[in-house]
Each structure stands twice: as structure tokens, then as C-alpha cells.
Amino acid sequence: MDELSRNYDLKYSWDTLYYEFSIDYEPVLLTDYQLLENVTVEDIFKRDSLTYAVVTTDGYPRFHFTFPIQEQQIQVLIDEEKHLILVVRIERLQKAAISVDYWENEYANVGFRTYNDFVGKGKIIELRYING
Numbered sequence: 400m401d402e403l404s405r406n407y408d409l410k411y412s413w414d415t416l417y418y419e420f421s422i423d424y425e426p427v428l429l430t431d432y433q434l435l436e437n438v439t440v441e442d443i444f445k446r447d448s449l450t451y452a453v454v455t456t457d458g459y460p461r462f463h464f465t466f467p468i469q470e471q472q473i474q475v476l477i478d479e480e481k482h483l484i485l486v487v488r489i490e491r492l493q494k495a496a497i498s499v500d501y502w503e504n505e506y507a508n509v510g511f512r513t514y515n516d517f518v519g520k521g522k523i524i525e526l527r528y529i530n531g
Contacts, residue, residue, distance in 0.1 A: 411427045421494050436485075438485065441455050452473075452476050462519060489521035495517060
């Protein structure tokens with residue numbers, strides 16, 4: 400971890416940040432690199448011949464980031480035995496405003512409510528993992 404911090408001059412970890420509004424994250428977005436340590440890979444999908452991963456932080460607030468990835472990164476990302484550490488560059492971030500409520504009678508209600516989740520886009524600069 401110290402090596403990554405030195406190599407990339409990491410000033411922020413998304414796992415420890417908490418601000419109420421998207422605008423408050425501007426100083427973070429202006430840095431070249433940030434760290435993601437405690438994440439879950441929610442989805443991997445293709446769009447227009449590019450492959451993307453959706454990665455969510457495990458803390459509060461939750462950050463849902465979409466990253467373009469290389470084919471060779473897929474297996475590392477989906478291996479649940481490994482603890483991922485990502486150096487990223489987040490380029491866009493805003494508060495999520497869509498929620499889905501599921502009812503017992505199996506009907507879903509899509510609503511627009513602001514929770515403290517944020518969605519963002521960026522790039523994975525370096526991907527490391529710890530067996531674990």
C-alpha cells in the first residue's frame with residue numbers, strides 16, 4: 400500500500416470520504432489519482448465493443464463507479480478470493496437519484512429519491528489484489 404501511495408502521490412481514498420453534496424468532492428476529482436480499497440464488483444458488461452466494470456465501495460456513502468476495462472482484467476475482477484486494490488482517476492461524480500422498491504406481490508416501483516449514494520465514471524490506473 401505504501402508503494403502505491405508513493406508511486407501515485409495518493410491523497411484520497413474513496414473508502415474514507417464523506418461529503419453531502421457532489422460539489423464537495425471537487426478537490427478529490429482534481430487530483431490525478433485516488434485509491435479504492437474495499438470494493439465489490441457489481442457487474443461487468445459490454446457496450447459498443449468496449450468492456451466495463453461497475454465497482455461499488457463497501458462503506459458509507461456508497462460510490463458506484465463505472466470503468467472501462469481490458470479483457471485480461473475480467474478474471475481478476477471476478478475472483479472473489481482476492482481483495483482488490485485499485486488506483487483510479489475519477490472524472491465525474493454525482494449523487495444518485497433513482498431507487499427501486501420491490502413489494503411482496505412482486506411488483507416494482509421505480510422512484511426518484513435522493514439517497515446518499517453517488518455514481519461516477521473514471522479509469523482504472525492500476526489494479527492489484529491480495530489473496531484472501
